[in-house]
Amino acid sequence: MDVVAVDISGRHVEGDRYIMVSASVEAKISPEGIEGIRGMRLVPTVAESVDVEVVIGLFEDSVRGLSGVVLAERGDLYNLERWRVESILGREFKYPESRGERMAVELAHHASFAGRRLVLRLMDGELGFSAGRDAAGGA
Amino acid sequence: MNREKTAVLLFREDPKEGLPPEDMAELRGLAEAAGYTVIAEVSQRRGRDRRFQLGRGKIAQAASYEPEKLIFNDPLSPGQIFNINKEFLLQPMDRFNLILEIFASRASTREAILQVELARLSYEAPFVKTMESLKKLSERPGYHGSGRYDVSMYRDITGRMAKIRAELQGVEETGERRRKRRREMGFDLVALAGYTNAGKSTLFNRLACEAVAARDQPFTTLSPTTRAVAAGDRRFLLTDTVGFIDDLPLFLIKAFRSTLAEIVEADLVLLVVDLSDPPELLRERVASCHEALWDCGCYAPIISVLNKVDRIDPEVALERSDLIRDLAPNPVFISAREGHGIDVLLDMIAEKLPPLEEFVLRLPPSEEGLKQLSRLYEVADPKEVRYGEEIEVLLRGRREIVAKALKGAGTPLMKPGASPPEEGWREADERAMRG
Numbered sequence: 001m002d003v004v005a006v007d008i009s010g011r012h013v014e015g016d017r018y019i020m021v022s023a024s025v026e027a028k029i030s031p032e033g034i035e036g037i038r039g040m041r042l043v044p045t046v047a048e049s050v051d052v053e054v055v056i057g058l059f060e061d062s063v064r065g066l067s068g069v070v071l072a073e074r075g076d077l078y079n080l081e082r083w084r085v086e087s088i089l090g091r092e093f094k095y096p097e098s099r100g101e102r103m104a105v106e107l108a109h110h111a112s113f114a115g116r117r118l119v120l121r122l123m124d125g126e127l128g129f130s131a132g133r134d135a136a137g138g139a
Numbered sequence: 140m141n142r143e144k145t146a147v148l149l150f151r152e153d154p155k156e157g158l159p160p161e162d163m164a165e166l167r168g169l170a171e172a173a174g175y176t177v178i179a180e181v182s183q184r185r186g187r188d189r190r191f192q193l194g195r196g197k198i199a200q201a202a203s204y205e206p207e208k209l210i211f212n213d214p215l216s217p218g219q220i221f222n223i224n225k226e227f228l229l230q231p232m233d234r235f236n237l238i239l240e241i242f243a244s245r246a247s248t249r250e251a252i253l254q255v256e257l258a259r260l261s262y263e264a265p266f267v268k269t270m271e272s273l274k275k276l277s278e279r280p281g282y283h284g285s286g287r288y289d290v291s292m293y294r295d296i297t298g299r300m301a302k303i304r305a306e307l308q309g310v311e312e313t314g315e316r317r318r319k320r321r322r323e324m325g326f327d328l329v330a331l332a333g334y335t336n337a338g339k340s341t342l343f344n345r346l347a348c349e350a351v352a353a354r355d356q357p358f359t360t361l362s363p364t365t366r367a368v369a370a371g372d373r374r375f376l377l378t379d380t381v382g383f384i385d386d387l388p389l390f391l392i393k394a395f396r397s398t399l400a401e402i403v404e405a406d407l408v409l410l411v412v413d414l415s416d417p418p419e420l421l422r423e424r425v426a427s428c429h430e431a432l433w434d435c436g437c438y439a440p441i442i443s444v445l446n447k448v449d450r451i452d453p454e455v456a457l458e459r460s461d462l463i464r465d466l467a468p469n470p471v472f473i474s475a476r477e478g479h480g481i482d483v484l485l486d487m488i489a490e491k492l493p494p495l496e497e498f499v500l501r502l503p504p505s506e507e508g509l510k511q512l513s514r515l516y517e518v519a520d521p522k523e524v525r526y527g528e529e530i531e532v533l534l535r536g537r538r539e540i541v542a543k544a545l546k547g548a549g550t551p552l553m554k555p556g557a558s559p560p561e562e563g564w565r566e567a568d569e570r571a572m573r574g
Contacts, residue, residue: 001465031429031468032441097426098466099441102433 001029002038002068005096005104006059008076009112011050018047021119022062023112029100034107039066042115052078056088063091071096071105146175146208147201150182151193158182158212161420165385166212166234168336172357173241179204187213190222202227210237217269235262235388241358248362250310250397255361257303258394264296311397318404325518325540326367327375327492330402330439332432333411334424335382338446342411342475343379346485351379358382363401370485372520373492378405383431385423392434399435407491408432408439409484412467414459415450421459425466440491443467444484449474495520495535502530515541 005027010020026039043062047054055077063070070093077085086093096102148166152158163180170177181201183193191198192211201209208230209223215233223231232240239262242255318328331339335357344351347366358381365378378401392399402408410432412425432441445467448456460470471487473480500515502508508530515521519536534541 031443031466033438098429099433099438102429 001100003027003029003071003101003104004063004066004068005071005101005108006062006076007072007105007108007112008055008058009109009116011055016048018050019116019119019123020045020047020050020058021112021115022058023108023115024062024066025104025108025111026066026068027104027107029098029104031098031100033100034103037107040111041066042111044115044119052080056085059089063089069094071101073105073109144175145178145204145206146170146210147204147206148177148180148210148212149193149197149201150180150212151187152182152184154184154186159419161417161423162212166210166237169234169237169241169357170210173237173244175208175210178206190219191226192219192223195226198223198227202229208232210234217266218273220266221270221273235391238358238384238391242361245358245361250307251361253303253307253310254394254398257300257307258391260296260300260303261390261394262388264293264300267296268293307397311400314397314400315404318401321376323518323540325374325536327373327406328378328401328404329368329375329407329409329488329492330378330380330405331409331411332380332402332428332437333382333409333444334413334428335384337382337411337413337424338475339382339411340379342409342444342446342473343377345475345478345481347377357384361398363398365401370489370492373489373495375406375488375492378402383428385427389434392431396435402432402439403435403437405437405439406493407488408437408441409444409488410441410467411444411446412463413447414445414456414472415447418459418462422463422466425463429466441468442484442487442491443470445470445472446475448472448479449477493537496538497522497533497535498538498541500532500534502532504528504530 003026005025006022008020008022010018012018022043022045024041024043025037026041027037028035041062043058045058045061047058059070059072059077070089070091072093072095074095082094094101096105148163148170150158150163150166163182167177167180179201181193181197183197185194188194192213192215198209206229209227209232211231211233213233214235215223215231220231223229239255239259242251242258246252246255321328331343333339336355336359340351340360343349343364343366346368349364349366351360351364360379361381363378363380365376368375368377380401381395381398410425410428412421412428414421416424443463443466445456445460451459456472460467460472469487469491471480471484473484475481502511504526512521512524512530512532515532515534515536518540519534521532521534523533525531
């Protein structure tokens with residue numbers, strides 16, 4: 001089965017805003033595990049809130065152009081019913097059930113977590129940039 | 140009717156999601172398995188009540204039947220248990236507590252008894268803490284000065300939990316040593332997993348020609364049982380384990396860690412599915428099994444054993460297997476009770492077990508060499524033995540096991556037709572050990 005597993009890291013307030021990174025992993029999976037990774041995308045963003053519109057918008061940016069059923073953990077989408085998420089996203093969606101689907105989401109989680117750490121280091125100027133966490137605009 | 144064992148079941152129907160009839164049937168089955176006579180079922184469509192879980196009127200209605208227990212389908216908070224007990228003078232329990240009661244009644248081995256006790260204490264510890272803080276809000280009835288009683292009670296529980304954990308750690312280590320020894324003896328490990336009452340023990344009896352208890356009731360098996368089974372030219376050890384259930388709480392998984400280790404450490408898992416379950420329930424139950432396997436960290440390959448096909452039409456069986464296609468890898472249709480499909484299952488097991496390799500070994504024609512040859516007969520399958528200036532053995536087995544059997548013998552493992560390595564015997568041996 002072709003899937004795009006999505007995970008968002010950084011859904012906690014940092015100062016007065018949310019510095020988030022969404023990771024999408026395009027993979028071919030079996031019920032037992034991951035058969036192959038086709039691609040990965042990281043989308044960083046800075047938002048004033050983490051309400052449903054913001055999260056869904058980030059999901060849309062993150063999965064655009066990647067093919068497969070979108071997978072995400074229930075908590076990431078506020079436990080919305082599957083049909084509701086599908087109608088908002090406009091594409092097939094499901095919460096992970098099999099071991100392979102869970103592995104794909106876990107992989108996306110590791111990617112988003114690592115991506116966010118990198119973004120924070122970039123913003124702190126550790127890697128030679130000086131955007132700063134307090135700077136306005138996107139990360 | 141036995142006054143001691145009567146119960147009323149209480150269900151809360153979520154206004155958004157509703158209440159599937161299968162959930163009601165499952166709770167009824169669990170209550171009956173625990174020995175209760177269900178005298179009534181009460182349900183209410185509403186959101187969760189903070190004080191009583193359901194509305195006060197519905198609980199009063201349930202209490203009017205004068206049961207010994209009120210069994211709730213939804214989890215109860217410590218506060219809700221306290222309130223219901225105080226207000227209606229009846230003992231409430233939720234689904235998890237009911238499962239624990241079944242476990243306690245079925246636990247026969249020392250390991251199972253400890254696991255059930257640990258699960259019960261893990262479940263009850265926060266309740267005790269909350270009960271005590273709630274009681275302390277008023278005049279502290281039952282406390283004998285300065286709140287010393289409640290401190291010692293909570294400490295007693297946590298102390299007992301620590302003791303059980305230490306004892307179970309010993310059981311776990313013994314199990315680990317046993318599995319290691321079995322692997323060294325050349326056995327592959329295969330574990331049966333699946334939803335409770337899916338037919339794991341019946342399949343175990345069929346494959347191992349055994350007669351462990353197998354009944355049409357949940358949680359018949361609590362402690363693992365292992366027997367040797369042959370599949371073609373492969374021999375493996377099959378282990379029957381405890382069944383899973385929907386929303387298996389983490390404390391239960393933790394308490395039964397030493398039992399679930401049989402699944403985690405297996406080379407292959409047979410995921411037994413009751414194909415006669417209604418379609419909507421079937422998918423949910425298989426997903427629950429995947430969740431439980433994930434939670435206990437099992438990454439072994441899976442064969443989906445679609446059991447009880449004798450109870451449904453072949454077309455229905457195909458439809459249902461299609462329904463769970465994305466959750467059931469390597470499906471095999473069987474009827475453990477009737478014995479249908481067992482040969483196909485054994486072939487699939489032999490195919491999915493870690494592959495065996497062929498090696499050529501040259502042993503010295505001495506007493507030591509003959510001892511090594513004897514060890515090889517125990518852990519592998521020698522195909523051909525030639526006695527000459529050296530003893531040349533062509534054998535089939537798992538590389539790491541054969542290498543371990545020859546540890547320190549200075550004999551390299553070589554593929555048939557390969558020439559001896561330029562490196563020393565011992566280096567070659569160590570390289571083989573590393574795999």
